[in-house]
Amino acid sequence: MPISLKKGQQISLTKEAPGLSSVRMGLGWDAIKKKGFFGFGGGSVDVDLDANALMFDAQGQLVDAVWFRQLQSKDGAVQHSGDNRTGAGDGDDESITVNLSRLPANVSTLIFSVNNYSGQDFGQIENAYCRLVNTQGEAEIARYDLSAGGQHSAMILASLKRQGSDWTMTAIGATSKGRTYQDNLPDIKAYL
Secondary structure, rough: OEEEOOOOOOOEEHHOOOOOEEOOOOOOEEEEEEOOOOOOOEEEEEEOOEEEEEEEEEOOEEEEEEEEEEOEEEOOEEEEOOOOOOOOOOOOEEEEEEHHHOOOOOOOOEEEEEEEOOOOHHHHHHEEEEEEOOOOOOOEEEEEHHHHOOOOEEEEEEEEEOOOOOEEEEEEEEEEEEHHHHHHHHHHHHHH
């Protein structure tokens, strides 16, 4: 059974999923439903959320980034599913798979973040979540609800930190602003 994480909560991936070697961060959301006159003819507005995986070394330097403009890390250990620009459909709209055993030894922290490239704030987006899945058996390890309202256009979701042979996941849930992960780097530094 998955753990529903709250902001600041931390779990050991080794304890939650012994033998874990590969995880997927799934990001899901729905298009914004417009309200029409007397509830008729409202339609919807597409939302372009973008999932990011940022790899940092022990000194806090960005080593690599996987996002909609670079769908694979330089070493191939991190893979992005591709850019969903609407939020249409069920389940994860974008996902990033991380082969933990293949990450270079100099990567000590991996930060997952999300940006709203289309510019709406999170207060308008419905049913947004991120989840961590063990790719072996597709068991959901943890889920984090992103439905917190607010006038922010980006969120720093979670970190994976290497601790010897274990990885610890921390739910961050911090707000930020900007259309791409580069806009959030000053805010991300606090979680390294």
